[in-house]
Amino acid sequence: MIKIENLSYSFPQKDLYNKISFTLEDDQHCAFIGTSGSGKSTLIDIIMDPERYMFDGNLEIKPNCKIGYVSQFSQLDKTKETTVFEYLGEEFFKLQNEITSICTEMETSSHIDFLLEKYQQALDSLDAIGGDDFESLLNKKLNLANLMKHKDSRISALSGGEFKLIQVVKEMLHSPDLMLMDEPDVFLDFENLNSLKNLINSHQGTMLIITHNRYLLNHCFNKIIHLENMELQEFDGRYIDYNFSLLQTKIELLELAIADDDEIERNEAIINKLRFFASIYSDASNGKALKARIKIQERLEERRIKAPFLDIKQPDIRLTTYNEAEEIIALKVTDYNVAFDETLLENVNFEIKSSDKVAIIGSNGTGKTTLLRDIFKNNQASIEINPEIKVAYLSQLQGEILNESNTILEEFLSIGFETHEEIKSYVSNYGFEREILEQKIGSLSGGEKNILQLAKVAASKANMLLLDEPTSHLDTYSQIALEKAIENYNGAIIMISHDYYSIINCMDYVLIIEDKTIRKMRMRKFRKMIYADYFDKDYLEIEQKKKSIEMKIELAIKNTDFELAKSLAQELESLIKLL
Structure with missing residues (x-):
């Protein structure tokens, strides 16, 4: 399907690839992984439109290859007046109308041969997307995505996660030879994440998907492409084995x-x-x-051994507070309500202590982000923040916290850093090298922007952090670094997340949104709910044991106790077989 040989490409500020090569065969489902900013999205752009890029090397794509693409960024507003059925069937209805128009024209025209050719082309195009079975195929995909209930809903009524799934369904209905997806899992709740897994696994065709989601990586792929430090390696098999x-x-x-x-x-x-x-x-x-x-x-x-896939840059995220006060009530929310076209939340009451680490969970579109943003603004009588508490906010809308027209240097000068050298030293801990500090923030990858937000949050030394989907766009190494930073932080954290691992590994309890209000849930009950409604209990418990052994191996390697590391690796291998 795709063959790339010795491809090299550079931006003005940075080299991306150094003679990388890989092949992608028919019907392979391939995960494309690598640290943030390593050039994954750019490589997908090159595959989609090679004429736009001046690269060295060879790129071969199967002749007449039909490519489907799902971006990491949704365009919800452009289709707001359309129903889900109309949006998904847009090409089908267009071809049907074209065939009807050609038939009408044939009744009176003398150019029959030309019209017959057009008629056959339209029939072939209709046949390529399922022909008369199109609506049946559409219904099957909606059922797989658990979105059949929204078939007649307007697109504008969907949550962001539901719309992302609809985009995936639409591209699949076009029957592409090659399906490219750039972080389709970002912001999906637990239910929608399972739906995405079902859609990927049911798709017959070649797929290349950028993802950092540990659940999808373990369940959806039979090939791994790993891009790191300008080099690339392929692995035929599961991510967990890789x-x-x-x-x-x-x-x-x-x-x-x-x-x-x-x-x-x-x-x-x-x-x-x-x-x-x-x-x-x-x-x-x-x-x-x-x-x-x-x-x-x-x-x-x-x-001397050089290993580009082992020497992986992991950000050194350090979340600290400007003071260490005795435990107090940091936040009190009393009779909070929010409504737009309809009521999202009503009569919400809870309080957060100054050392609590809390996850807010709930389905897409239930008001989680609105609540967190209102806490940050702190301009409602129903929200009371203790005067001793300093708040910092990380937004899932990165442009809300970062000025994307600034360079990295300008951004940190604007928050109180005094010299370029001070900024360079600070952001280098987060993986930002000197050559990109003059780069506009808008040109960074989604993962790099989130790391930059985390660097700003850490620099604030606030003692209450509001984190809205902080693991979104982050590579797996950065996710683990963030989890360690959260564990070591001694202030309060309120985190919106659909990342099961981050919640289990870092949070004290959850606040769950149900029936337009919020209730507190202990972690043990949260686990039971997750096991019952979304993910397999045995899988998740083995995953937790696996993580524990991996941490012991990391410590053994750090202490250069390689015999212990090898022994633990054997124990890990037996666990992996259970998965």
Whole structure:
């Protein structure tokens, strides 16, 4: 379906690919992974429209390949007056009308041959999307997506997550040879995430999907393409097996690297001694021995292990507070109500202590973001924030917190940083290299913008954080870094999230939106609800055990206890077999 050979491409500020190659066969479902800003979306853009890009290397796409595409950004407002059925059947109705028009024209025209050719082309196009079975196919897809109830609803009445699924369904109904999707899972609630999984797994055709969602990665793909540090590698198989092979390789290579380092260090000591003797004694043999040792050292340095898929930049997210006060009531919400065309929330009451870490959960479109934004604005009588509490906010609408026309330097100068060097030092911890600090924020990837928001939130040293979908667009390494930062934070956090892992790993309890109000739910009950309604209990519990062992392996590697790391890896492998 696709063959890429030795493709290289650069932006003015940054190199993206260095002679990358891969193939994608018919009917493969491929996950496209890599850290934020590594160039995944750009590569999909190149595949869709290669003529727009000046790249080196070869890109071959199957002749007459029909490509379907789902962007990571929805365009809900453009179709607001259309029903779901009309929106999904747009091409079908257009072809039907065209066929009717051609038939009418044939009754009176003398150009029958031309019209017959047009008629056949329209029939072929109709047949390509299912022909007379189109509505039946549409209904099947809506049922898979659990959206049949919205068939006659206006698009404007859908939540953002529901509309994203509708976009996926629409592209699939066009029967593309190649389906490209850029983070289709962003902002989907638990139910819609399962629907997306069903749609992906039911699709007959080749798929290339950018995703960082750990649930989808483990359930939907038979091939992995990993782009990292300008290089790319392919893996035929499941993500969970690929991840394990990376971990095994990491243990082996780091063990070899330490042996290399020891040898380099020993050789360096010998070179220093020979230099010392050569400076005292003018003996030719000392000079020859020194030159020989220097050549050995050069060879050792050249062979030093370089592993682009193991040397992955993980942001160093540090969430700290400007003070450490005794535990107080940080936030009190009393009889809060919100309505737009209809009531979303009414008679909402809860309070948050200054050390509570709380997830707000609920279906797409139930008012979670509106509530969080109102808490941040703090201009309603129903919302009371303790005077000792300083609040910072991360928005799922990144332009709400970041000025996208600013450069990274300008953005941090505007919040109190005094020198360019201070900013460069600070943002380097978040993976932003010096060469992109003069880049406009609007040109960054979605993941990079969210990391930048996290850097701003951390710089505020606020003691209550309002985080709206903070893991959206983040690669898996950044998600894990954020989880660690949240665990170590000693202030209050209110987080909207549909990421089960982040909730389970970081939160004390959840506030669940049901029947237009909010109630508190302990984590044990939340787990039971998730097991009953959305995800398999055994799978999730094994995943938690797997994460625990992975953390122990990471610690063993850090302590250079490679025997323990290998032993734990065997334990991990047996767990993975259960998955």
